[in-house]
Amino acid sequence: xxxxxxxxxxxxxxxxxxxxxxxxxxxxxxxxxxxxxxxxxxxxxxxxxxxxxxxxxxxxxxxxxxxxxxxxxxxxxxxxxxxxxxxxxxxxxxxxxxxxxxxxxxxxxxxxxxxxxxxxxxxxxxxxxxxxxxxxxxxxxxxxxxxxxxxxxxxxxxxxxxxxxxxxxxxxxxxxxxxxxxxxxxxxxxxxxxxxxxxxxxxxxxxxxxxxxxxxxxxxxxxxxxxxxxxxxxxxxxxxxxxxxxxxxxxxxxxxxxxxxxxxxxxxxxxxxxxxxxxxxxxxxxxxxxxxxxxxxxxxxxxxxxxxxxxxxxxxxxxxxxxxxxxxxxxxxxxxxx
Amino acid sequence: xxxxxxxxxxxxxxxxxxxxxxxxxxxxxxxxxxxxxxxxxxxxxxxxxxxxxxxxxxxxxxxxxxxxxxxxxxxxxxxxxxxxxxxxxxxxxxxxxxxxxxxxxxxxxxxxxxxxxxxxxxxxxxxxxxxxxxxxxxxxxxxxxxxxxxxxxxxxxxxxxxxxxxxxxxxxxxxxxxxxxxxxxxxxxxxxxxxxxxxxxxxxxxxxxxxxxxxxxxxxxxxxxxxxxxxxxxxxxxxxxxxxxxxxxxxxxxxxxxxxxxxxxxxxxxxxxxxxxxxxxxxxxxxxxxxxxxxxxxxxxxxxxxxxxxxxxxxxxxxxxxxxxxxxxxxxxxxxxxxxxxxxxxxxxxxxxxxxxxxxxxxxxxxxxxxxxxxxxxxxxxxxxxxxxxxxxxxxxxxxxxxxxxxxxxxxxxxxxxxxxxxxxxxxxxxxxxxxxxxxxxxxxxxxxxxxxxxxxxxxxxxxxxxxxxxxxxxxxxxx
Numbered sequence: 001x002x003x004x005x006x007x008x009x010x011x012x013x014x015x016x017x018x019x020x021x022x023x024x025x026x027x028x029x030x031x032x033x034x035x036x037x038x039x040x041x042x043x044x045x046x047x048x049x050x051x052x053x054x055x056x057x058x059x060x061x062x063x064x065x066x067x068x069x070x071x072x073x074x075x076x077x078x079x080x081x082x083x084x085x086x087x088x089x090x091x092x093x094x095x096x097x098x099x100x101x102x103x104x105x106x107x108x109x110x111x112x113x114x115x116x117x118x119x120x121x122x123x124x125x126x127x128x129x130x131x132x133x134x135x136x137x138x139x140x141x142x143x144x145x146x147x148x149x150x151x152x153x154x155x156x157x158x159x160x161x162x163x164x165x166x167x168x169x170x171x172x173x174x175x176x177x178x179x180x181x182x183x184x185x186x187x188x189x190x191x192x193x194x195x196x197x198x199x200x201x202x203x204x205x206x207x208x209x210x211x212x213x214x215x216x217x218x219x220x221x222x223x224x225x226x227x228x229x230x231x232x233x234x235x236x237x238x239x240x241x242x243x244x245x246x247x248x249x250x251x252x253x254x255x256x257x258x259x260x261x262x263x264x265x266x267x268x269x270x271x272x273x274x275x276x277x278x279x280x281x282x283x284x285x286x287x288x289x290x291x292x293x294x295x296x297x298x299x300x301x302x303x304x305x306x307x308x309x310x311x312x313x314x315x316x317x318x319x320x321x322x323x324x325x326x327x328x329x330x331x332x333x334x335x336x337x338x
Numbered sequence: 339x340x341x342x343x344x345x346x347x348x349x350x351x352x353x354x355x356x357x358x359x360x361x362x363x364x365x366x367x368x369x370x371x372x373x374x375x376x377x378x379x380x381x382x383x384x385x386x387x388x389x390x391x392x393x394x395x396x397x398x399x400x401x402x403x404x405x406x407x408x409x410x411x412x413x414x415x416x417x418x419x420x421x422x423x424x425x426x427x428x429x430x431x432x433x434x435x436x437x438x439x440x441x442x443x444x445x446x447x448x449x450x451x452x453x454x455x456x457x458x459x460x461x462x463x464x465x466x467x468x469x470x471x472x473x474x475x476x477x478x479x480x481x482x483x484x485x486x487x488x489x490x491x492x493x494x495x496x497x498x499x500x501x502x503x504x505x506x507x508x509x510x511x512x513x514x515x516x517x518x519x520x521x522x523x524x525x526x527x528x529x530x531x532x533x534x535x536x537x538x539x540x541x542x543x544x545x546x547x548x549x550x551x552x553x554x555x556x557x558x559x560x561x562x563x564x565x566x567x568x569x570x571x572x573x574x575x576x577x578x579x580x581x582x583x584x585x586x587x588x589x590x591x592x593x594x595x596x597x598x599x600x601x602x603x604x605x606x607x608x609x610x611x612x613x614x615x616x617x618x619x620x621x622x623x624x625x626x627x628x629x630x631x632x633x634x635x636x637x638x639x640x641x642x643x644x645x646x647x648x649x650x651x652x653x654x655x656x657x658x659x660x661x662x663x664x665x666x667x668x669x670x671x672x673x674x675x676x677x678x679x680x681x682x683x684x685x686x687x688x689x690x691x692x693x694x695x696x697x698x699x700x701x702x703x704x705x706x707x708x709x710x711x712x713x714x715x716x717x718x719x720x721x722x723x724x725x726x727x728x729x730x731x732x733x734x735x736x737x738x739x740x741x742x743x744x745x746x747x748x749x750x751x752x753x754x755x756x757x758x759x760x761x762x763x764x765x766x767x768x769x770x771x772x773x774x775x776x777x778x779x780x781x782x783x784x785x786x787x788x789x790x791x792x793x794x795x796x797x798x799x800x801x802x803x804x805x806x807x808x809x810x811x812x813x814x815x816x817x818x
Contacts, residue, residue, distance in 0.1 A: 111580050111689040112718075134582060166524065177529060178501060185780075193780040194773065199685045201498065201717040202754035203487045203536050204761055204772055205799060206784045210532025219528075231582030255522055257442045278522065295525040306526035312516050313527045316787060320528055323783040335526075 015101040017184060017192050017223040024221075025190035027095040028329060032217045033120075034159040035331035036096060099158060102223050105129055113229045114181065114198060119158035119222045126157065135229040138173035140238065141165065142272035142281055143246040158222040164214035165297070166251060171276030173230060176213050183209040184224035188325040198226045211320065216334040219324040246271070250282040251297045258291040265289050306336050345404065346382040349426070352398055353391060357432075359383040368409070368427045373417040373764055375680075380407075380421035387432045389507055389515060389545040395428055396543065397513035399793055407795045408543045410451060410479030415681065416762030418485060418538050422796055428543055430481050436460055437546065444551040445504060445521045450481030450544050454488075457549060466551040469496040472758070473666065481544050487536030489758040491587040491665065494716035495620075496552065500535040505548035508534060508541070511794035521548055533784055538760050539795040541788040555586070555620035557630040561637065562661040564611040564647040568592060571613040572691040574644045575715040578617070579688055581640065583633050585716065587618040592695075594710025594723070595668040602674035603667065608648050615641070615715070616665050668712045669723060676708065676725035680737050684745050686753035688718040694751060698722045701743050705736040719757035720748075746771065766801045 014020040024030060103120040110133045117126055123139065130136050139160065161176045182196030195209035196202065212222055248271050254262045259278045263270060266288070272281040282288060288296060298305045308314060314337055321328065321338055328338060346360035359368075365379040381404070386392045399406045405422035409429050412419050421427045430451030438447040441464050448457060454475040458467035471490040472478055478488070484506065488499045496502075505519030519531050534541055565571040571590050578585065592613045599605045607614065619633040634651065641649055652658040672679045686694045695711065702709035702724065713720040724740055726733040745755050745768060755761070755768045769778060782800055797803065 109687060109689070111576060112687040113579065114687070164524075174497070174501065175524075177532060178497065187780070191776050191780065193776045195777065195780065197685075197754045197772075199687055199718055199753050199757075201489060201493065201685055201714075201719050201757045203489075203498075203758060204755050204765070205769060205778075206781045207487075207500075207532050207536055208780055208784045210529045211784065213529055213532075214526065215528055231584075233582045234584060253522055253524060255443045257440075293520050293522045295522065297526060308527050310527075312518060313530075316516075316518070316530050317528050319787045320784075323786055 012095050012097045013101050014097070014099070017102070017186055020097070020099070020102070020186045020221060020223065021190040021192050023095060023097065024186060024188055024329070027093065028327070029094040029332065030097055030188075030330050031094060032097050032221055032331060033099055033156070034162050035217055035334045097221075099221060099223070100156070103156065106224065108133070110135070112200075113231075114200070114226060115229055116198070116224065116226045117157060118224050120156045123155045123157055123160060130229055131232065134232050136232045136235060137179065137227060138169045138230045138235050139175070140168045142168055143248070144238075157225060158217075161213055161222060161225065162216045166253060166274075166277065166279045168272070168274055169235065170279070171274065172236065177210055179228045180209050180213065180225055181228055182226040183212060183222055185209075185212060185220040185222055187220040188327065188329040192223075196226070200228055211324075217331045218334050218338065219320060220330070247283045248272075248281045249284055249299055250280075250288050251299075252280045252282065252288055252294060253296075254278045254280070254291045254294045258294070262289065262291060308336055345402075345424075345426075348402075349382050349384055349395070349398070352394055353384060353386070357385045357387070357391065359385065368412075368421060368429075371409070371412040371414040371417060371419040373415050373420065373762065376417050376420055376763055378421050378423045380427045381424045383427040383429055385429050385432045386545075389509065392428060392509045392543050392545050393513050393515060395426065396509050396511070396794075399426055400512055400791075403793070405793045405796050406543075408481065408485070408539045410482035410485075411453070411474070411477045413474040413478045414482060414486060414762065415683065415759040416486075416538075416756070416764040418482075418760055418762040418795070418798065420763055430479060430545070433545060440521065441466070441551075443521060444553075445548055446551055447546060447548050448480060449546055450479060450484065452480050454478050454480060454483055461551055462554070465554050467554050468549055469502055469552045470499045473669070480547055480549070484535050484544050484547060485537065485539045486758065486760040489714070489717075489719065491589055491618075491714055493714070494588065495584045495586045500532060502550045502552070503531060503535050503547055504550055506531065506534055506544045507546035508544045510542040511789045511791055516542070519548060523550070530787070533787070536760075537785075537788075538762060538799050540785060540798050542794060553622050555626070556622045557626035558586070558618065558620040558658070559630050559634050559651065560587075560616070560618045560658045560661050561634065561649060561651045562664060563615045563617065563641045563649045564608045565613050565615065566610055566645065566647050568613045568695055569692050570644045570646070571615045572695060572715065574615060574641055574646070575691060576689055577640045577644065578637060579716065581636060583619070583636055585617050585633065585637065586620040587616060588714070588716030589616040589665045590614070590711070590713055590715040591616065591664050591668055592711040594708065594725075595671065595712050596664075598671040598675045598710065599664065599668060602671035603663075605663065605667075611647060614664060616661060665712065668710075669721075672710060672723055672725055676727065678728040679723045679725045680741060681721050681723045682741050682744055683756050683759040684720055684722075684748035684753060685757035686718045686720070686748050686751045688716070690751045690753075691715060691718060691720075694720065694747065697747050698744055701740050701747075705740045707733060707736050707740060709740075714757070717757070718753065742768075761799045763798055766797075766799060769799070769801050 099120040102118045104118045106116040108115045164176055182198050184194050186192050256278050259275050269282045269284045271283055349358045360382040364383050368383050369377040369379050384395050405425035406428055407421045409419040409427050433449035433451035436448045470488050471492050472488040483499045504523055508516045510516050575588055596607050617637050619630045621629040652661050708725045710723045724737045726737050755765050755772050
């Protein structure tokens with residue numbers, strides 16, 4: 001959903017949870033993949049310029065990152081814009097961490113329809129593997145049905161879980177919080193903990209794994225997930241690829257009763273929608289109409305892409321942060337309020 | 339005058355005499371839930387009628403250092419509503435109102451003392467229902483369902499309670515009112531509902547909830563299939579799941595239960611049937627009837643491939659109800675063949691069902707007690723019912739040991755210590771077998787987001803909590 005920055009050097013690429021835990025123990029401040037993306041999210045028109053400048057971007061999915069020559073070829077305007085968007089110089093001692101080496105499918109229990117994967121596995125890779133036995137994770141983001149412009153957004157599973165964005169099969173199949181059976185996380189103090197279970201039904205203890213869904217890495221880093229899979233046969237077929245670039249700026253969810261009005265109000269800006277969940281994806285920079293109980297996310301504005309204004313939610317989030325990451329080490333700024 | 343009397347008197351002064359129960363009868367009636375092996379007399383029971391009443395009680399309890407436990411219908415099977423000795427029970431049985439029904443948005447808001455089934459009854463005429471359907475649904479409350487993240491036969495397809503709760507009003511352990519969530523699902527922030535639902539009443543007292551309403555299926559078909567060998571039934575389940583269909587229900591009932599049903603209700607079943615499989619397929623929207631027919635055809639083929647003795651498909655709603663009786667009356671019928679039963683609850687990966695069942699039978703034989711099995715085969719959640727005479731301490735001992743062995747086996751096979759009933763007091767000591775110390779420590783952190791103290795339903799879920807050692811001395815009571 002967010003495009004990545006052109007010029008950032010991941011200094012740390014741990015291969016195991018233990019390495020990551022040890023790194024966290026000796027570091028004051030950490031930025032992981034998704035948070036890095038967010039900070040340097042690049043507006044559409046500049047991406048096009050960068051493309052014309054032959055800037056090859058899909059570099060976050062590999063360690064062959066940041067050839068200095070490529071960096072130099074980035075167009076000046078882009079570089080300037082990045083400089084504007086960039087947060088003040090990173091504090092010394094900030095570890096810029098990529099989890100990309102912690103990927104791979106650990107075990108696929110075919111008959112049980114359960115799969116255990118390492119956190120940074122790309123969803124596309126997992127889907128390939130699951131498809132061999134007619135299974136799938138029913139996550140269908142609307143942008144995949146559009147021509148993409150060559151910039152590969154992060155689609156590693158830990159990132160997708162951390163951002164927990166709406167998708168088109170939610171009414172039919174649910175989303176990440178419904179598919180995650182268990183998780184292994186590394187916390188800011190280096191604790192490695194398992195949450196949940198490996199079976200489709202369990203009420204043993206508190207479902208701590210649910211806290212990490214949508215938490216953008218601010219409570220801990222997901223290094224392994226156990227997911228429930230679905231039969232491909234049971235899913236509605238994907239729509240054909242549509243024309244038009246994916247230039248969505250807003251994602252909005254409204255009540256069913258407000259959906260028709262929300263859609264009518266900005267019909268030319270709507271790029272995708274789902275009446276069952278009341279979700280709309282809009283383009284354009286202008287403001288949106290708001291409705292009772294709705295919520296919105298905005299793209300391409302760096303880290304300021306979400307608004308959390310409910311005082312109860314804020315209070316509980318602060319408490320959770322104080323318990324899981326009291327020094328505010330992980331991905332500062334990623335949730336807006338911290 | 340005993341300490342207990344003045345506690346009840348103070349609560350009467352706080353809420354009024356008509357909202358407080360105390361004395362020997364009240365103590366006895368509320369000293370346990372459906373987990374009857376552990377009992378503990380409360381000092382008083384309060385019957386609030388609103389969130390404000392609950393706030394008053396919780397704040398009073400905080401001022402006086404008295405533990406409190408919320409209770410719905412008291413049908414819980416893990417001791418979640420077991421009071422602390424001399425503590426206060428907060429019964430939600432007068433908080434049964436439906437506050438708001440929003441049909442176009444398919445949400446409903448109700449007080450949590452309302453019985454689960456009443457939610458579905460209220461919206462049935464609109465073609466909607468509240469999907470979680472635990473066996474206790476005609477009496478168990480929304481609040482209890484939320485506390486335990488209740489399941490039921492339809493969870494494989496429709497999900498457990500947490501997937502149907504959009505928001506709660508909760509009185510936190512210090513007496514503050516928290517409104518979490520609302521009629522629109524999702525939204526940026528952390529998923530605190532995912533902790534509260536399944537929090538077993540240890541994170542606060544939920545007084546109201548927004549629930550999601552689900553369209554009733556337009557086409558349903560139910561079949562009851564008899565097998566001569568249990569392995570055939572469990573293999574059928576594995577094959578159905580592997581084929582990619584998600585039936586609405588997949589329940590197995592074994593010969594132990596069938597025998598009890600015959601003795602208790604005269605219900606007749608094919609001779610030689612070792613197990614029966616209840617399958618329900620449903621669908622809504624366009625082409626529902628065709629899809630359901632096709633699904634049932636697939637199921638039928640799989641059953642025949644696995645040597646089904648008899649396949650009985652319901653032709654109408656009456657027959658459907660008759661077939662479901664086998665599942666719904668099964669546990670109750672056990673009362674006909676033994677004075678006591680303990681219904682256990684464990685989960686294993688579906689594919690291990692056949693070997694797990696073999697183990698359950700062998701364990702019962704080894705300990706010289708009887709067992710009958712009824713379970714949600716589709717999600718690997720088993721309920722072995724050990725039947726015995728609880729007047730014989732040797733049998734009680736055997737039942738406890740057999741239960742522990744069964745749950746340990748569930749863990750050995752990669753499962754869980756509980757699929758529906760919760761941890762409560764029953765399985766707190768088993769948590770350390772399923773989770774390592776770091777894992778439990780992280781669960782404690784999650785609990786502390788809401789509850790830093792030791793008054794809100796204490797000594798449940800997490801073993802060896804520091805305050806529990808002191809509590810156990812002062813508050814916990816035990817049976818006999």
